Amino acid sequence: MKLADLLVDVESKNIIGGTQLNITGIAFNSMEVRPGNAFVCITGFKTDGHKYAADAVARGAVAIIAERDMSELGVTCVICDNTRLALALMSATFYDHPERKFKLIGITGTNGKTTTTYLIKSVLESMGKRVGLIGTNQNMIGAEVIPSQHTTPDSLELMQLFSQMADKGADYVVMEVSSHSLVLDRVAACRFDVGAFTNITQDHLDFHETMEKYIAAKGILYTISKSGVVNRDDEASDYLLGVSKCDKMLTYGIEKECDMRASNVALSEKGISFDVTYDNKKFGVELGIPGKFSVYNALTALSCLVSVGIPMEDAVAGLRNARGVKGRIEVVETGKDFSVIIDYAHTPDGLYNVISTIRGFCKGRIITVFGCGGDRDKTKRPKMGRIAAALSDYCVVTSDNPRSEDPEQIVEQVVEGVKDGNCEYTVVINRFEAIEFALDHAKKNDIVLLAGKGHETYQILADRTIDFDEREIVRKLLNIQGD
Numbered sequence: 001m002k003l004a005d006l007l008v009d010v011e012s013k014n015i016i017g018g019t020q021l022n023i024t025g026i027a028f029n030s031m032e033v034r035p036g037n038a039f040v041c042i043t044g045f046k047t048d049g050h051k052y053a054a055d056a057v058a059r060g061a062v063a064i065i066a067e068r069d070m071s072e073l074g075v076t077c078v079i080c081d082n083t084r085l086a087l088a089l090m091s092a093t094f095y096d097h098p099e100r101k102f103k104l105i106g107i108t109g110t111n112g113k114t115t116t117t118y119l120i121k122s123v124l125e126s127m128g129k130r131v132g133l134i135g136t137n138q139n140m141i142g143a144e145v146i147p148s149q150h151t152t153p154d155s156l157e158l159m160q161l162f163s164q165m166a167d168k169g170a171d172y173v174v175m176e177v178s179s180h181s182l183v184l185d186r187v188a189a190c191r192f193d194v195g196a197f198t199n200i201t202q203d204h205l206d207f208h209e210t211m212e213k214y215i216a217a218k219g220i221l222y223t224i225s226k227s228g229v230v231n232r233d234d235e236a237s238d239y240l241l242g243v244s245k246c247d248k249m250l251t252y253g254i255e256k257e258c259d260m261r262a263s264n265v266a267l268s269e270k271g272i273s274f275d276v277t278y279d280n281k282k283f284g285v286e287l288g289i290p291g292k293f294s295v296y297n298a299l300t301a302l303s304c305l306v307s308v309g310i311p312m313e314d315a316v317a318g319l320r321n322a323r324g325v326k327g328r329i330e331v332v333e334t335g336k337d338f339s340v341i342i343d344y345a346h347t348p349d350g351l352y353n354v355i356s357t358i359r360g361f362c363k364g365r366i367i368t369v370f371g372c373g374g375d376r377d378k379t380k381r382p383k384m385g386r387i388a389a390a391l392s393d394y395c396v397v398t399s400d401n402p403r404s405e406d407p408e409q410i411v412e413q414v415v416e417g418v419k420d421g422n423c424e425y426t427v428v429i430n431r432f433e434a435i436e437f438a439l440d441h442a443k444k445n446d447i448v449l450l451a452g453k454g455h456e457t458y459q460i461l462a463d464r465t466i467d468f469d470e471r472e473i474v475r476k477l478l479n480i481q482g483d
Helices: 049-058 083-094 113-126 155-167 179-183 211-223 237-243 292-307 312-319 348-359 380-391 407-418 431-441 470-477
Strands: 014-016 025-027 037-040 063-066 076-079 103-108 131-134 139-141 144-146 172-176 192-197 225-231 248-253 260-268 271-278 281-287 330-332 339-343 366-370 394-397 424-427 447-451 458-460 465-467
Touching: 025 083, 037 049, 037 083, 049 063, 063 083, 083 155, 103 113, 103 211, 103 292, 113 131, 113 172, 113 292, 113 312, 131 155, 139 155, 179 211, 192 211, 192 292, 211 225, 211 237, 225 237, 225 292, 237 248, 248 292, 260 292, 271 292, 281 292, 281 312, 292 312, 292 348, 330 470, 339 348, 339 470, 348 366, 348 380, 348 447, 366 380, 366 431, 380 394, 380 407, 394 407, 394 431, 407 424, 431 447, 431 470
Parallel strands: 025 037, 037 063, 063 076, 103 172, 103 192, 131 172, 192 225, 225 248, 248 260, 339 447, 366 394, 366 447, 394 424
Antiparallel strands: 014 076, 131 139, 139 144, 260 271, 271 281, 330 339, 458 465
16 A cells, blocks of 8 residues: 555645555554554653654664654654554554444443443344454454453554454444543544443543543543443433534433333342333343343443344343353352352442442352552542442452552552441452452352452563463362363
């Protein structure tokens, strides 16, 4: 592809050099440059891609996309205001706009994104559709599973994935859309057929700084979507409806007046059932995933499905056979007289939701094993401690992914909140030993909740990342044979 064609959607301030060059590919990591590539200089949080432009040229880059003049390197230099945006637009052009070759559904929100994407995928596949999925747990192209490094891949990787999905005949692609990806222009080249919002609670303030900025980030999705879906019960819905540039908006909820409203909600340890009124008709919904938040996830999925033209009757029927997601209220079979549940809850709201759900069917004690991640929002640590202490019968405070922080200091901040409750607690810094402690102290009918890691099979320490699959750990500690 000629450089001139690659830049068709990019607003450049100046181009120094020729544009009829043949471009063999795009890179923003100089180590990945191949001869004939265009190298995009991205200013990151830890380093500046402009520093590596000379290395990129040495490796064969024939054009540099930058935010300042780099023409001294002797190759064509394209100067623009926002190279992140340029990377997204160039990637879409280079891969011949694969995002236009299927219906694209995007889900944003603090909690519920992963489960909702799986519910949508499950329903569509029950109707014989071919569905791609991009999310926290994994990326999927048909039956092929590709490990995920971020909730949303960078814009270049995203278009590569889209291209593979289009080549494999995907009818739909459903993806989690993080607030980071929206702010950092990773999805800037996308035009979603439907963009949906689940909810917003405190998270990622280490990145966004304030809740106002966090909500504003979510609002970006409604400027790049044809149709929008919004949880009317969430306080952020007024803002999102106000900033929307969608052709149409569909609201859902339980408490407020909305387009798709649930009523007669029934909760049990086996799942949920409720009636939903939509388009002046009432439908009975069943889903085998417990918890009130599952009602909201089901409503989000149903709203997205009808927004892309799926009949409500078919969407409701498909949900009946949908199942849960790895790391989301995942029951580990123990063969003991107590239970173990693994959940990804790593925010105050997420922890509140999962413990409240378990409280609804637990016949014994709830023993909650949890911690908080390092190098992340510190203000949520005592809040999570208070929530766990208020709702649990016993807390084991431990490490999550400490990263570069001292795990003992993280735990101290969590314990500040735990002390505000009347719950007994123990501090065990090593997470393996914390799980062992909880299992050793579990009694008949107790439920041991391992919160925070969910689907993750690793733990990020200061100097390395180690294997850490809590399912395997539980089985090892309880001497359980099998997968």
